[in-house]
Amino acid sequence: MAEDSRASLLARCRAIVGASHVITDQADMAPFMADWRGRYSGRGLAVVLPLDTAQVAAIVTACAAARVPIVPQGGRTGLVMGSVPDLSGDAIVLSLRRLNRIRAIDPANRTMTVEAGCILADIQAAAAYAGMLYPLSLAAEGSCTIGGNLSTNAGGTAVLRYGNTRELCLGLEVVNAQGEVWDGLRGLRKDNTGYALRDLFIGAEGTLGVITAAVLKLYPAPRAALTALVALDSPRHALELLGLLQARCGAALTGFELMSAFCLDLVAAQFPDLPRPFAARHPQYALVELSSNESDQHAHGLLESSVGQALEAGVARDAVVATSQQQALGLWRLREHIPLAQAAAGKNIKHDISLPVSTIPDFIARADAALDQAFPGCQPVTFGHLGDGNLHYNVAPPIGVEHDAFLAHQASVNRIVHDLVDAFGGSISAEHGIGVLKREELARYKSPVELGMMRAIKGALDPLSIMNPGKIL
Structure with missing residues (x-):
């Protein structure tokens, strides 16, 4: 890109978002260029931080006119290098962290409309304040953004009951590759009026457009949430335990996490202050969570009777049922610290x-x-x-x-x-x-055939190939 064209684009960006929100100093840009795991660092023309959807649209329009690639970025917690630019130095990194407003909560419709830069933990807290639940939960929830969650169709620990991020979203607002705004912020569970455009952008990793806002599903807050750690002889016994719990607990079964003995050995070595629930070492462990909308007593009875049946049948070897929120958090920390223990080791x-x-x-x-x-x-x-x-x-x-x-x-x-x-x-x-x-x-x-259809969609929606180029395809 010619130097005068580059200067002209940067001047346009400054006019749109304000000079203080266009970062061009290499040292200041460095955190936005790095992969979360520290394996890779790219280069960019600038980091631009818009305040609202209109500014995002104006930036994309300017980049499309200049044929400059755009790398959308959220909380930078991704693990596949999907939100960092390449080494060419030609791309605008579009950080959406200033689009962080919760626009509306509709308790009767059980929906929340949020902007893409909202931190996941803040969305969870806002739902809880309204007496509701937004169930997406994952280790990076204190720093990841909902835009990134949607762009990668994030999973987490409650998919068993509530589904992936795709299932937790009803509508989107998106700036397409031409800088046009598609307002699909509809809080509808049923809408058969053509192609499911929402689903094209969820999981597309910013390669088709920029998600700027979303309508999310909310659920009634459970009256009780209980956790148990179950010791097992093998993954096959874990599968048997899963089937038993699904048959007995139905939709109350919220999470079922498998962990090998080696995983917990790593955690014990790197984080000795975390709990050690069992005196003996077992080959496998299942971390189980039940949530109930009836009562704490009902949930306790259901979990204890189900685990008791597994022990009597020889499916499980031992079990610890948390009797307090603090104990439950301790058991979950064992699971959440596995990636941290790996990194430390x-x-x-x-x-x-x-x-x-x-x-x-x-x-x-x-x-x-x-x-x-x-x-x-x-x-x-x-x-x-x-x-x-x-x-x-x-x-x-x-x-x-x-x-x-x-x-x-x-x-x-x-x-x-x-x-x-x-x-x-x-x-x-x-x-x-x-x-x-x-x-x-x-x-x-x-x-x-599948790759051909994917490339056809990419070519139709992003004919200049400026949206997060080099990712996925």
């Missing part, structure tokens, strides 16, 4: 995969065996949302092997894991998206 090869729930025990057995044969002594770090089929199947190096040396085998490890995922009818990305990190893998596992 050193680098590892990560996979965010989904499988038919029924196949997960067989997948784990075959993947563990195949990896041990190829890389003797490697250590699978297996945890995730068993209730909805989403595993974080990570692989740590063998004891004594340098982490960087093991990371050199990432392509080979990925091939073993992803080929097995494909063979079991699964997906190589469950909730983190594709971004740049999995772009080549996507091309390997998607059919030519």
Whole structure:
């Protein structure tokens, strides 16, 4: 891009959002250029922070006229390098963090209209203040934004009962690649008036347009939420426990998280102050959450009787049921600290995969065996949302092997894991998206027909290919 054209675009951006909200100093831009995991840092022409949808539309219009790429950005907590620019230095990074207003809450319709830059935890708090529940919950909720959650179709711990972010959204406001505003902020559960445009933008990672606001579903706040940690002999026993709880508890079963013994060993080593619920070590653990709209006594009775049945049947080996909110938080911290413990212990090869729930025990057995044969002594770090089929199947190096040396085998490890995922009818990305990190893998596992349809949609909605280029496709 010519220097005078670059200066002209930056001047236009300053006129739109104000000079103080256009960042061009390299040191000040650096945090916006870096991948959350610290693996990659791109370069940009500027970071622009609009205040409202009109300013977003004006910036996109200016960039489209100059044919300058745009990288939309939320809380920068993504794990697949989907919100950072490439190394060309040509892109405008469009940070939406100033679009952080909750526009409306409609208790009777059970909806909340929010802007894309709202922090997820703030949305949860606003819903709770209104006596309602917004159930999306994930480890980064204190810093991730709803725009990023929608753009990646985030999952989290309550998908089993409430669904992914897509299922929690009724309507969107989007600035398209031409700078036009599509007002689809309709709080309707039923709307059969043509193509489901909303669903095109959810999960598109900013490659089709910029989500600026959304209408979210709210739910009645549960009267009781109970947590239990159950010790198990194997993933197959975890699957049996899941079936038992689903049969007995129905919709009250909100979360079901699987964690291997190695996961909790890591947490215990790195965070010794966290609780250790069992004196003995068990091969697998399930973290179970029930929520009830009846009463605390009803929820306690349902959970204790269900866990008791699992123990009597030999499905479970031991169990701890939290008797206070503080104990429940302690059990959840064990699960939430697994990624932190991994990071503290050193680098590892990560996979965010989904499988038919029924196949997960067989997948784990075959993947563990195949990896041990190829890389003797490697250590699978297996945890995730068993209730909805989403595993974080990570692989740590063998004891004594340098982490960087093991990371050199990432392509080979990925091939073993992803080929097995494909063979079991699964997906190589469950909730983190594709971004740049999995772009080549996507091309390997998607059919030519499917990729062709995706490229056709991209070409129709973004003919200049300025929206987050290089991501997904």
